[in-house]
Amino acid sequence: NAGVMQNPRHLVRRRGQEARLRCSPMKGHSHVYWYRQLPEEGLKFMVYLQKENIIDESGMPKERFSAEFPKEGPSILRIQQVVRGDSAAYFCATWGEAQETQYFGPGTRLLVL
Amino acid sequence: KNEVEQSPQNLTAQEGEFITINCSYSVGISALHWLQQHPGGGIVSLFMLSSGKKKHGRLIATINIQEKHSSLHITASHPRDSAVYICAVRGSQGNLIFGKGTKLSVKP
Numbered sequence: 515n516a517g518v519m520q521n522p523r524h525l526v527r528r529r530g531q532e533a534r535l536r537c538s539p540m541k542g543h544s545h546v547y548w549y550r551q552l553p554e555e556g557l558k559f560m561v562y563l564q565k566e567n568i569i570d571e572s573g574m575p576k577e578r579f580s581a582e583f584p585k586e587g588p589s590i591l592r593i594q595q596v597v598r599g600d601s602a603a604y605f606c607a608t609w610g611e612a613q614e615t616q617y618f619g620p621g622t623r624l625l626v627l
Numbered sequence: 628k629n630e631v632e633q634s635p636q637n638l639t640a641q642e643g644e645f646i647t648i649n650c651s652y653s654v655g656i657s658a659l660h661w662l663q664q665h666p667g668g669g670i671v672s673l674f675m676l677s678s679g680k681k682k683h684g685r686l687i688a689t690i691n692i693q694e695k696h697s698s699l700h701i702t703a704s705h706p707r708d709s710a711v712y713i714c715a716v717r718g719s720q721g722n723l724i725f726g727k728g729t730k731l732s733v734k735p
Binding site for chain 1: 658660668669670671672675713715718720721722723724725726727728
């Protein structure tokens with residue numbers, strides 16, 4: 515994954531709680547993509563951020579989901595008032611230098627009870 | 628209709644067999660990507676193609692831009708090749724648009 519880090523790797527939440535997923539892209543990279551993989555489904559784009567800016571959030575659910583990438587620190591995907599349908603694997607990724615390879619983090623597996 | 632379609636959805640092969648996974652897309656693209664998702668969930672990029680053919684070890688990827696079709700071939704398949712293989716095209720903001728994946732199981 516060339517240094518894309520995500521934590522936690524596994525997260526269990528009860529319905530109604532908040533989930534915070536963190537992603538640190540490779541050193542020197544100032545952009546991040548978030549993707550979601552629902553059980554038995556393909557990966558879907560959620561949001562594209564550059565430092566302090568949301569560039570494209572067309573894949574984000576309209577309610578309860580938000581994302582940020584502050585000047586300092588990791589990118590955060592925040593899910594408020596989680597529901598069982600939010601249970602999924604959430605991946606972040608960045609492009610390599612030559613824009614030929616997208617490097618993925620190991621993912622956060624969210625389980626909502 | 629999905630922008631990226633893969634077939635087959637599931638594939639079981641015997642060790643040593645030649646494997647082909649197909650991908651068709653409906654949008655204009657500058658490049659197509661093949662990725663592998665391991666049983667543990669990790670995702671790695673295998674190829675980026677904009678034309679022709681690329682080879683890496685036992686893996687070969689081809690693309691036909693006119694027909695909007697790509698294939699991933701695995702020669703002399705091995706049980707360690709068992710994984711989900713995913714085709715993706717690049718969206719306007721650099722995001723990837725994925726097919727649903729092909730789950731490959733290679734039996735010894």
